[in-house]
Amino acid sequence: MEQNMMKYDETILSVEHLGKSFGKNEVLKDIDFSVRKGEVISIIGASGSGKSTLLRCINMLETPSSGNVLYHGEPVKNTPRDVVAYRSNVGMVFQSFNLFANMKVLKNCMIGVQKVNKKHEAEAKALALKFLKKVGMGAYLNARPHQLSGGQKQRVAIARALAMEPDLLLFDEPTSALDPEMVGEVLEVIKQLANEGLTMVVVTHEMAFARDVSTRVVFMDKGIIEEEGTPDVIFNHPQSERTKAFLNRFMNQ
Amino acid sequence: MNGIPETFFGWVSLIFSEYGDMFIKGMWSTLFIAALGTIFGCVIGFLVGIIQSTPIESGSSLMLKGVIRLTKLMVSIYVEIFRGTPMMVQAMVIYYGSMQVFGWNIIPIYAGVLILSLNTGAYMAESVRGGIVSIDPGQTEGAKAMGMTHVQTMLYVILPQAFRNLIPQIGNGFVSAIKDTSVLNVISVTELYFMGRTACGTYFRYFEVFFIISMIYLILTFISSRLLILLEKKLDGESDYELIAEDEIGAV
Numbered sequence: 094m095e096q097n098m099m100k101y102d103e104t105i106l107s108v109e110h111l112g113k114s115f116g117k118n119e120v121l122k123d124i125d126f127s128v129r130k131g132e133v134i135s136i137i138g139a140s141g142s143g144k145s146t147l148l149r150c151i152n153m154l155e156t157p158s159s160g161n162v163l164y165h166g167e168p169v170k171n172t173p174r175d176v177v178a179y180r181s182n183v184g185m186v187f188q189s190f191n192l193f194a195n196m197k198v199l200k201n202c203m204i205g206v207q208k209v210n211k212k213h214e215a216e217a218k219a220l221a222l223k224f225l226k227k228v229g230m231g232a233y234l235n236a237r238p239h240q241l242s243g244g245q246k247q248r249v250a251i252a253r254a255l256a257m258e259p260d261l262l263l264f265d266e267p268t269s270a271l272d273p274e275m276v277g278e279v280l281e282v283i284k285q286l287a288n289e290g291l292t293m294v295v296v297t298h299e300m301a302f303a304r305d306v307s308t309r310v311v312f313m314d315k316g317i318i319e320e321e322g323t324p325d326v327i328f329n330h331p332q333s334e335r336t337k338a339f340l341n342r343f344m345n346q
Numbered sequence: 347m348n349g350i351p352e353t354f355f356g357w358v359s360l361i362f363s364e365y366g367d368m369f370i371k372g373m374w375s376t377l378f379i380a381a382l383g384t385i386f387g388c389v390i391g392f393l394v395g396i397i398q399s400t401p402i403e404s405g406s407s408l409m410l411k412g413v414i415r416l417t418k419l420m421v422s423i424y425v426e427i428f429r430g431t432p433m434m435v436q437a438m439v440i441y442y443g444s445m446q447v448f449g450w451n452i453i454p455i456y457a458g459v460l461i462l463s464l465n466t467g468a469y470m471a472e473s474v475r476g477g478i479v480s481i482d483p484g485q486t487e488g489a490k491a492m493g494m495t496h497v498q499t500m501l502y503v504i505l506p507q508a509f510r511n512l513i514p515q516i517g518n519g520f521v522s523a524i525k526d527t528s529v530l531n532v533i534s535v536t537e538l539y540f541m542g543r544t545a546c547g548t549y550f551r552y553f554e555v556f557f558i559i560s561m562i563y564l565i566l567t568f569i570s571s572r573l574l575i576l577l578e579k580k581l582d583g584e585s586d587y588e589l590i591a592e593d594e595i596g597a598v
């Protein structure tokens with residue numbers, strides 16, 4: 094275990110004492126959490142425990158009520174300009190794909206590279222093609238999002254995020270909106286990326302994925318990180334009663 | 347001249363042979379005002395709609411927040427005024443007001459374009475705002491999450507879709523504008539209705555004259571709405587896409 098942790102020494106991102114409230118509803122409480130280069134972190138926990146809110150705070154889609162998000166040790170400032178620069182390094186894949194309906198698959202993957210990363214069209218196209226091929230969507234360059242299945246849309250969304258060449262990729266339940274027969278193709282892509290060393294944080298209900306692919310598992314409960322550790326610790330030797338209860342309930346479903 | 351006609355159609359053909367050129371000129375004025383008014387009105391409507399749907403981002407400077415608030419207030423006053431008064435009255439106020447207060451003598455047809463543009467803009471603004479908020483917020487999130495600014499998100503993702511969705515309404519607006527220009531006769535714009543009134547002066551054959559005028563309006567609106575349907579079909583584009591073979595992918 095110790096060895097395993099040693100491998101990842103460069104901290105990409107950390108959050109310190111992060112809190113988030115919506116009105117009186119305190120959704121995240123004093124979260125400390127960090128991501129090191131090469132880590133694949135799965136976040137598990139019951140619905141409503143604050144997993145999405147944590148990812149959205151990390152990506153600054155929500156403004157934290159308290160605490161800091163540090164990127165390579167520097168606090169991310171909440172001004173439009175700083176946030177925009179930061180987000181281009183931290184990609185996000187959503188449950189509902191969020192592809193641009195007015196663009197074909199290829200353009201979906203090029204637009205951010207061109208407009209945010211300011212690369213020339215040719216380079217943007219090369220990057221888009223590279224990652225579309227990687228996710229197995231190379232044949233669908235000219236399709237529009239509404240012409241694709243859910244699994245295909247999600248693979249395009251992953252290619253779109255990868256084409257930005259982020260340091261870190263966040264996934265918020267990437268397979269939860271998919272028909273069961275499409276979950277496999279998307280998980281397969283994410284697994285492949287994990288094996289290639291991409292740093293990522295995946296909120297998921299796919300326990301097999303969390304157990305087999307992640308280097309670290311974080312269990313969230315009612316706005317706090319209740320327990321974290323290697324998949325072996327969390328799944329086979331959980332310390333917290335709440336972790337045990339959650340896993341029991343989950344496995345018996 | 348072959349004497350006084352005895353039938354309705356006799357009058358119609360007499361009046362058309364004498365005033366046809368005038369009616370055609372009036373028709374062109376009507377089309378000119380309706381087309382320019384719709385185009386400028388759309389531009390105004392989009393600007394106002396975009397301003398009204400600009401979020402006040404929490405991290406922005408106080409100065410920027412203040413400017414956005416003030417601009418929003420001003421455009422909502424504009425919308426309120428132009429939606430809350432009849433266009434005929436606006437025409438009088440703007441035309442005679444600018445003459446009396448500023449000493450401007452605006453050529454009536456340009457005054458007409460101005461008034462129709464401001465009017466269309468005020469109505470379009472609300473639809474544009476609706477069109478913007480109706481685009482699935484997930485797409486905005488997707489754009490934001492990859493680092494696009496609000497302006498880029500609008501420009502590349504939201505507005506193209508809002509515009510596409512508003513085309514039917516813009517088209518309907520144009521058809522209405524063709525009819526609404528008739529109220530501009532109060533400031534002596536020589537549009538179709540005004541020409542009709544003028545043509546009544548000689549024979550007092552109101553029915554026959556306005557029968558012709560209404561036929562011309564009908565032809566204009568009928569042709570415009572058919573053209574619009576064609577345009578929409580064209581914009582929808584191919585419903586199919588072609589799969590690209592593995593070895594061709596690089597060459598696209």
Ligand SMILES: Nc1ncnc2c1ncn2[C@@H]1O[C@H](COP(=O)(O)OP(=O)(O)O)[C@@H](O)[C@H]1O
Pocket residue numbers: 115118120138139140141142143144145146147
């Ligand atoms: N925009 C919001 N406004 C108000 N409450 C919210 C908002 N987003 C999330 N919440 C609340 O925060 C809690 C945690 O939500 P979420 O982070 O989505 O949980 P999870 O992703 O673990 O299911 C829930 O109680 C939810 O109702």
Ligand SMILES: [Mg+2]
Pocket residue numbers: 144145146266
């Ligand atoms: Mg969630």
